[in-house]
Amino acid sequence: MNLIEPPPALAVTGSIEPLLDPVFISDLHLTVERPATSRRFFSFMQSEAPRYRELVILGDLFEFWIGDDASSAAKPVVDALAAASSAGQRVLLMHGNRDPLLGHDFTLAAGATLLADPIVVDVVGAKTLLSHGDAWCTRDVAYQQFRSMVRSVEFQREFLTKSVEERAAIAGSARTRSDTEKATKAMDIMDVTPDAVCRALRDAGVRRIIHGHTHRPAAHRIDLDGASAERWVLPDWDVDASEPRGGYLHFVAGEPRLVFFNDQQSCGGINRRPAD
Numbered sequence: 065m066n067l068i069e070p071p072p073a074l075a076v077t078g079s080i081e082p083l084l085d086p087v088f089i090s091d092l093h094l095t096v097e098r099p100a101t102s103r104r105f106f107s108f109m110q111s112e113a114p115r116y117r118e119l120v121i122l123g124d125l126f127e128f129w130i131g132d133d134a135s136s137a138a139k140p141v142v143d144a145l146a147a148a149s150s151a152g153q154r155v156l157l158m159h160g161n162r163d164p165l166l167g168h169d170f171t172l173a174a175g176a177t178l179l180a181d182p183i184v185v186d187v188v189g190a191k192t193l194l195s196h197g198d199a200w201c202t203r204d205v206a207y208q209q210f211r212s213m214v215r216s217v218e219f220q221r222e223f224l225t226k227s228v229e230e231r232a233a234i235a236g237s238a239r240t241r242s243d244t245e246k247a248t249k250a251m252d253i254m255d256v257t258p259d260a261v262c263r264a265l266r267d268a269g270v271r272r273i274i275h276g277h278t279h280r281p282a283a284h285r286i287d288l289d290g291a292s293a294e295r296w297v298l299p300d301w302d303v304d305a306s307e308p309r310g311g312y313l314h315f316v317a318g319e320p321r322l323v324f325f326n327d328q329q330s331c332g333g334i335n336r337r338p339a340d
């Protein structure tokens with residue numbers, strides 16, 4: 065990392081212009097180990113994404129990211145984003161829990177803007193809270209501690225001064241640990257905590273949330289202090305899986321709608337007006 069550049073945690077912007085016709089994706093977990101998922105991303109960038117004015121990636125575009133200077137395998141992805149931004153599309157991107165080290169060099173190369181998490185944005189006329197979503201999984205105390213660490217300026221500065229080889233080794237062992245840990249945890253601990261979501265809605269003064277991370281795509285209607293609010297959860301992508309999955313959220317007649325690549329993938333309230 066060039067030491068005069070801000071660490072990734074400080075490379076984010078906290079306020080952006082309204083989104084007029086956006087498409088939202090998240091949790092693609094792109095890696096050379098999932099070639100079909102990468103191919104689906106490139107075809108998405110070719111055929112679906114250009115229909116929208118804004119492309120919004122709510123975290124975990126990549127399976128892992130150990131620094132902008134160690135990203136040669138991701139060049140085709142960066143190029144696809146750069147093509148979109150040069151064609152006039154706004155490309156907005158948020159850190160996920162797997163790629164919180166996406167930084168200034170990446171955004172410069174991709175023509176993208178890094179968003180703070182969470183952020184309140186006017187989305188198709190409605191003030192909306194956007195987040196990756198992992199910050200609301202508050203029951204996972206150990207994870208929240210890890211999250212604050214990797215998002216701290218001190219940790220990032222120190223980690224990014226290590227050699228690429230050293231960073232790869234650290235990230236490799238951390239990932240092995242987290243997969244083992246995840247398998248042994250109760251599933252519900254990995255979902256968002258309803259109270260944390262309500263608090264976030266109240267603090268932000270909004271009635272709609274869009275997030276990813278939990279891999280539980282759905283449209284939830286929430287009772288918030290006697291009024292109604294909505295929580296939209298984006299699908300993760302895995303086209304290499306035995307049952308391929310993935311999709312996006314867009315707006316039809318001013319209302320959010322989830323779209324799945326695989327029609328068989330169904331969850332409560334999907335492709336309809338928000339319901340439980």
Ligand SMILES: [Mn+2]
Binds near residue numbers: 091123160198276277
């Ligand atoms: Mn995630």
